[in-house]
Amino acid sequence: MSIELRNVSFSYAGDRPVLRDVSFSAEQGGFLLIIGQNGVGKSTLLKLLNGILKPTSGQVLVNGVNTATQPTSRLAKEICVTFQNPADQIFASTIRAEVEFGPRNLRRKNVDQLVDDALVLCGLDALASHHPYDLPSAQRKLLTVASAIASGAPYLAFDEPSAGLSQIERSVFEGLLTALKKEDRGMIVVSHDLALLLPYATAVLILARGEMIYYGNAEVVTQQDGLIRKAGLRLPLPYRLEKLFGK
Amino acid sequence: MADRIVIQSFSLQYSATTPGVLSSVSLDIPSGTCCAILGPTGAGKSSLLQCLAGTMQRHHPESVASGTIQIGERLFEALPSHVLFPSVGYALQDPHVQISGVRDTVFGEILFTLENTGEVPDEPAAVILPLLRKLGIDHLADRKPTSLSGGETQRVALATILVAQPPVLLLDEPTTAMDLAAQEKLRGILRGMKQSTTIVLTDTQLDFALGICDQIVVLEQGKVLFDGTPAAFLRRLDEFHTSLPLENWLPLRQQILRLLDQPSRLGSRLALTLGLK
Amino acid sequence: MSFSIRQRITDEMSGAALPFVAFCIALNLTAGQITAALKIPLYLDSIGTILVAVLVGPWSAVICGSAANLLAAALGNPSMIFFIPVVVVIGAFTGFLARRGWFRKWYLVAIGGVLQGILAAIASAPISAYLFSGVMMAGTDFLVLYFRSVGNTILNSVLYQGLTSDPADKLVSYFIVFFLVKNLPQRLISRLRGASNLRAPDSTT
């Protein structure tokens, strides 16, 4: 059981390729962190995962099924992709109704249970009857995470899930990462937030100008500064200080 | 040019029946410095900025406030009743919202601010182009404001405020969804304008603030937990691990403190990195 | 008088309300297109106007409706310009009802919607009778045709047709707005002038 990309390239009609020859596989219980500069093709990669976009060449396999042959509504049962902007998806007037949307669409059997668990994991259970737009934006972000968890999909993919989170939500987020690992869910996360996510990553993929310049274990990233630089990124300040002290 | 901000025992409730968002906050932000207000969601950071910008009274007519706010020469008992622009510039968290979209070009969008203030110079380009150059976006002057990338939008949004040369600049969580390279660029820009502008920014993390700010304020549940220099903050780092994400910082604490106290090459390099010098 | 009207408009149209009114104009234009594309037998093209009337005020609603019809004309449907008087009536009347608190209770909304439909029918009848002789190139033309064929004047036929179809359209529009407004985040809405239209009078103090 895995999500696998085999030599995937993608270009929007007639344009130059956004992604070139990307291959990786994400396992259940694993955490793949995808890093790279803005506009490097990370969001395109996410859209390939659930078949919203189909690869120009190569294959995307979700649990062995080629995405080219399946509609997104079917693939959404296996992998739930959440985009960056909560405003793109929030439509209900209560938190609970919002979180219910996914599992109901996917016809899960135990909707109430899924929703309750997700709300508790994201620390939103006490706010279930509130209007999403009455929450601070950081909690609205967690709401989209709760929606994804409640979908019941074995794989979850996120675009910058920790952007704008403060310490309160960050500790909630770390808690749910641990819980999801225990549930054997697979995570694929696109993020700049190395400080928060690098410790949880089981694999890291670095993209630069549409190409995969590194795919492998996470420790190497903090040790080889050049790798990060090559992607046009910088390590968080504490990591850099650590190096400074090491010398 | 820049204005000093003095806030004295300032308290705020959104309405008489709801719990307070800010309780007896007192701050002194000297002119031409940068102050970072840090704290978790709901600490009252944005509310404080809204009070300083003058939107609180307008948007929440039922709010109850006490204490005084002094910006430059002007003293307000409780809340200012109107938006203080262009004396105070306030950049919202989402830069896309800041760009009105009613003008075809970035240049026009920035000119729009000058039209609003009623102070359009005879040669607007002579004011706007140098500003764009300073922010490193002069090549975007003729672009459509809605066709820009996130980082570019942020700098254009900043320009729409800065063009009015506000003596006080408020930035609400400017680094959300910015990669570190973009943060570095913004930090450079802010450093360049500190002399002429008093900057108050809010953030949920420490990293951006270090290296730019002269003063750190930690706010939690409407109360000031800490108010002092970055160096003083680093000394008391472990007190704030529930309010700020510091798990990467705490292991380094001892070393930072040791190096800060003894002047060595490594120490001065560290001080430089953290903006303590 | 002209000063006071101007003053009232600027009172309603604070900076915070402007983009909202603009969005509602866009909503009017697109709602009409969507119902046309889906072949739903309703116009719903005054939803934006009604929303502004409730959340901002009557003057802004009049501006919203007029601007929407002007832009619709500019975007390829010139006959919308003739019906500006009708949207003025809709904006002003709905704004008036909202000020009286008619958008707090569902049954008042229902009565208001029907009344609004009748008013809209009366306002639009002379226009479509005189300029179009009742031929609007819409499904409702058959009704006009029927009324005329049994011996009514053009004006009366158009009026009868309006009275059979407009109340339903406005009733649906009113309810859509009623539920929409209920489901909006109250914290943000309070930045708009008309937010007090929705609160029970005792809680405004």
Next chain:
Amino acid sequence: MSTGQSLSRKLALVLLLWVCAFTLPWTIQASLCVVLIIARYAVLPLRPITPRSAKAFSRFILYSIAVATFIILLNGLLIKEGAVAAKVFGIPLHKEGLLFGARTASRLLLLSFSILLFFVSTSLPDLIEHLQTKGLPPYLALVLLLTLHFLDQLPARIHQIFLAQQARGAPVDSGLLSRTKALFSILSPLVLSSIVESIERGTALELRGFLQRPQVARVIKRSESETDWLTISLILLALAVLIYRIVQWLIA
């Protein structure tokens, strides 16, 4: 020729045509409609400025033919006065009715074509800018420009929302009922987020000093009112037609 001048001329032309639409005999009005359609191709300042407006104009020509036909035939059928002028599929059409229809249709089309010709050949932002120099309050100009901005952004927004909801399993590609539901799940975030965003935008405008000082809200260089003879003659012509018509009516 400045934009302002060209706009004044076009506005004067619309005024003249509207006066004609309510005064002159229908035969002249019908011929004026044809003249307008030709003018759209022949007169440079009246040409559509974008492919989109050119398409709108072509579409309206087709629509106008249909409307005219319907108005004329239906009135010929329903107004049973005068002799039977023609029979279509055995249905008698009366002369008075047909004439009434022709009068209505030519009036309607002349009014419509004059408006449409004006708009397709004019850039809306230019028009708004021009009206502002003529005293349109800045907040109204801003509302109109913002509307155009929203309309411009709408397709991209809908696409984004569509993707987000599809990823959550919204059934966008099956059965009618679920499609209606999916429509709801796309329209709701659109309306909700647009309203929230529009209010935020309003705050941002306030924070940029918009309408803070109404008295100096916008310093617009008022264009010196240069006398443009074409504009003046068009207006005079409109007046002449009106007076001629009133005199005729008084005599009769």
